[in-house]
Amino acid sequence: MQRRAFLSLLSAFVGGASAPKLFAQSFAPEGAPARATADYDFWFTRLAYDSGNWDVDQRMPANLVTSLIDYTGLRVDPNEHVLALADPRMLQAPFCYLSGHKLVEFNADERRNFERYVRNGGFVFVDDCNHDIDGLFAKSFEAEMARLFGPRALGKLPNDHPLYSSFFKFDGPPTTSFELNGWGDDLVHDYLKGIEIDGRLGVLYSNKDYGCEWDYDWRNKRWLAEDNTRFAVNIVMYALTA
Template identity: 30%
Template structure:
């Protein structure tokens, strides 16, 4: 099993701060009035999970089993300790600052988010939080995606969605990926909001969660097209890359897992 470590990123006077610690600090500094005196339960031994953003009364969780299946694959394929109980956060409190990875999914248009949620999401992303947006619509530019673009414009009005270059570290943070495949393949590129080279939010129209989802009997919920089971495998690999990226701030491309890359290229690795 490949050894995976959370990246130390922000130098402090007496040590280092990783993404999770930075988010906690941001929550306490920026939302102190919201949760006075609250202690965040994310010590060094805390297990990683992904939080779902509950942004509406309905339609916010079209693939309810998907993130748990992805987390099981993360635990199986890496040394990251995971918690498969995926929490839902409403974006109106500081709860989302306990999680470095936040997922927003949907398959239909939704109403504008409350102003407080917009402000909290802005603080979350600017403080190091990573937002993954996954469309279950099966089309590249449906009503859900239009709603997402509208809300990202409110959250970060000074930034625009732009295509992610194929050589971005997201595509090689664990696996070497050449295209963003999900349940469907309706777009060959994902888009993101950048802060210099750091991804604040990634938007995928290919229904990644649809490729990850299983039913209670362990069967895949949805068929994958056009590439079948190999495409499903690539969707899982991309999801694991998302997790690896979300656990680091300012990930350096030249520090990605070299032994794994060499092995993929069939070179000898001791």
Template identity: 50%
Template sequence: MGRLMPDFTFATAQYDSGDWDSAPLVPANVIDSVARYTAIDVAPTGVIVPLGSRDLFKYPLVYLTGHLPVRFSDVERTRLGEYCARGGMLFVDDHNHDVDGQFHKTAWEAIAGAVGPLQDLPNDHALYRSFFRFPDGPPTTSHELNGWGDNLVHKHLQAVLRGDRISVLYSSKDYSSEWNYHPDNKRFFSVDNTRFGVNIVVYALTS
């Protein structure tokens, strides 16, 4: 009997407010990298899971992004709190790359209300060596280096920790723009910029 489910399925969170589907090519790109670099049994396509649905619990790692204000409904807030309490991990990326933007301000508030307050994640955290090594912490994005958004290079990611494990990982670095391209175009890069996505997946699967 083969496995009923692959070990990993990339899931994108669909929430009631905002533009949850603003980076539609990120799932395929991360799936490609996980399949390319690891032996993890990964589903070839991602899924979209409503944040307020019980189906959320089928996917212990969920990706959430957007540009617009985030307002979790009561059901979404309750579901997300329970999801993290059971061991699920939410990866949130600010598609605006703007700490003064509406997504950032409202997402921080919504996450604090559902799970807990975000805090800086040390750059020597296990996340940065779970597969590829990132000794300087989170890799910078071209959007940061080009001065777009808030014109900042963010030194840290933020996280809500349960014990020493990450429940919510929050990025202001705009990986949603950085990874939002067709996987075939990776051949034009000297270094694959989605490697950090592999670290997030491997960390979620092993820690």
């Protein structure tokens, strides 16, 4: 699909009068999967990092991909791509996911790629599986962000942020069934956090455990009163068009 046609397609989906900006192609395609750039508008990339446990919520990517196919006309790669954060190929991804509930302590290569990716137009959705604000993942990840982007870079997103209207309309971050189950901090977090670079959100950070919320057998989706993966569509569409 040519860039102009893709922009027109996205504009129609988000209902805007003018075509939104596609994910910034700030990186040369060297080392990127050729079929991903040639055949698909979107592919899901999970980031593996040396510390902690990155391979959580294993069914979540398939549910997110299914919703993108159901609700949008994007050409979506059905496969999850797992890349090491230290691998330069992650710089080619239109969207990256990083999660876990243990220690986050990046090595030098991981820090370099994470910062370069975000500063050059990339988008990382980071989800704390502990769904709390003072657990090991939260404290260690936030310390990494302070080291890379400054102590005040990670801030609360207002509930009228464009993220909440990039496709479906939300009044703020949807709650999850895990926030009041006694496993986390027993709070419903009425905000998400993020890091903006030049006015664009490059890191979206959640303590709400969306990964677990969307990690279910797809056959159980029919029993949901409302599809809880719709917010995942917003996150991806914001990543592609902001």
